[in-house]
Amino acid sequence: MALLMFKNLVVYRISGTTGEAWPATLADVEAGLDKARFVPCAPTQPLSAGWVPPRESSADGQPGTAPLVESVGGQWLMRLMVEQKVLPSAVVKRRVEELARQAEAATGRKPGKRQAKELKEEAVLALLPLAFTKQASVNLWLDPKAALLMIDAGSAKRAEEAATMLVKSQDGLALRLVQTALSPAAAMTAWLAQGEAPAGFSVDRECELKSSDEMKSVVRYARHPLDTEEVRAHVQTGGKLPTRLAMTWKGKVSFVLTDSLQIKKLSVDDGLFDAGSSRGGDEGFDADAAIATGELRQLIPDLVNALDGELAPA
Known part of the structure; x- marks a missing residue:
């Protein structure tokens, strides 16, 4: 992949x-x-x-x-590009302590909460020009x-x-x-309990199960068959709900579905990109974009349909 x-x-x-x-x-x-x-x-x-x-x-x-x-x-x-200045908290803390000692030496008393807040703002402002981005x-x-x-x-x-x-x-x-009529957690529970994925999909060898009680216990499987009695027991009688499940669509696109309907860890069959990967520059960008969007434009509605369709807004 x-x-x-x-x-x-x-x-x-x-x-x-x-x-x-x-x-x-x-x-x-x-x-x-x-x-x-x-x-x-x-x-x-x-x-x-x-x-x-x-x-x-x-x-x-x-x-x-x-x-x-x-x-x-x-x-x-x-x-979208996001740039952020990196200021380690330990560095800020050390500078605030230095400023607090200077303030105490000048006034004869320790800074109160309000002044401490102002000193922190002063320290951050002074350190930002020196920070990495x-x-x-x-x-x-x-x-x-x-x-x-x-x-x-x-x-x-x-x-x-x-x-x-x-x-x-x-x-x-x-x-x-986008929200679906059937929640991903309920759908993944059914697929694991029945040992059968929806049409066009297969269940792979990775999942995360989490209990809904106060213990919040978690069981994770990686590179492990999921069509076992142990897994079925967890979802049928053990009170655990799937929060992540690895799946493959039409043998071409693999991904991890989450209980919040996020699609993670996307990868495709190597053969799909063979033609585009040999091209560079704009041609390579166009080829990769066309292949990626072409496949995912089909996967997304199939996944929504497997979850009983999109839920209309109230």
Whole structure:
């Protein structure tokens, strides 16, 4: 199995802010993103987030001229860049203690809570220009025909941050997480108890089971057959619910489904990328994007159908 250009997916339903279809064009999206281009952190700025081209470089090789949204096979691709200053807590604490000693020597009394808070803010402000920075990017994929947005985020919090950034940049855009009539936990419980996956899917050899009682005990299986009496006993009589389950779709795409309907650890059959992997630059990007979105555009509705369809908003 080879990694897709998307490692994880959190899926959102797109609509207009008043419930109608969102009418934006590719040019509209580009114009909105352009107003929030990524700018590195200023010396005393702890965090900066903004949009960068989804390609590494533009067609003419000049940085900064590539579009912020790319259309490949009708699928719109974007990338959010997040830069953060790294300040170890021990370093901040040490600087605060130094400032507190100086304040005590000058006034003859220890700083109170309010002054201690001000000293911490002063310490952070002084240290930020010296701090290292770390960058992380988040890939977003918008399917305008299906009215779906997929965010490649390993956590719900990071996905929500990217979704919020996109909504702020686009007039009239509303997003809500896709929810299904049958919860993933209930569906995974049935698949493990019955030893049978839904049509088009197979259960692989990894899962996590968690009890719902106060003990919150967890059982994890890795590289282990799941069609066993032990596993069935855990979900049928042991009071444990699946929170993660490894699956494969049509023998081509493997992933881990979570109880919150996140799709993680995506990988595909090596043969799917053989043709595109030999190409570099823009051709390689287009080939990988077309293959990845082409397969996942089919997997997502199949998975939603396996969970009894999408739940309409109340």
